[in-house]
Amino acid sequence: MEKATIIKEIESLKEKLLRMGSIVEKMLHKTLDSIKTRDLDLAQEVIETDKLVDDYNWNIENQCIKILSLHQPVAKELRIIASTMKIIKDLERIGDYSVDIAKFASSLLKYSFEIPLADIISLATLVEKMVKDIIRAYSEPNLDQLEDLSSYYNFVYLKYQEISNELLEEIYKNPILTQQIVQLIMISRYLERIADHATNIIELIYYIETGERKELHK
16 A cells, blocks of 8 residues: 555656646747747747746655655655656756846847847757757657757857857947847856756756766766
8 A cells, every 4th residue: 555655646746846847848839939039929928937937846745755754665666756856857957047048038028220130049949959858758758769869968068168158249340239149148057057957857867767977967
């Protein structure tokens, strides 16, 4: 009976985490769409979703603590619970960065300027795919896929550095646009941070499945 109860509790925990992950994934998608389409309403929707993510974080954390105190899980069950408490923190941070980007987008979209956004959109598309794939990986773990996903971070980081350098040069060419360019640099920085948190989640999924703590950042 005890075994059946803890299995049921863990399944409930995983379902809640997947719902939280889906919300965070949609937040990031809406944030990026708001930049692509210059839609202030979308950016505001993301900002208003932040509390929902915080609520999921607290709810899941409390359920983890309850399972630990009542059922004394061991082996993989313990790894799932302990890792879940860390994964929700990374998801919360991804949500927070999506909100931060949405706030910058809200500010930027009030201005009309001719700085190309293609590179940032390219970076954002890669980061969005990474987040989407890790949510799927949590639901259907595959060790080879996890290692492949971790390699995304290298591309994200290099792209972020390239964009930052180009935007810093743009400041010298168009100092009147310094405020807007700095905001674009921060957006690219937040996208890099999202990819970093996504990689943390990949490592935690790997640990759940293998019991091995493996750093997948290269």
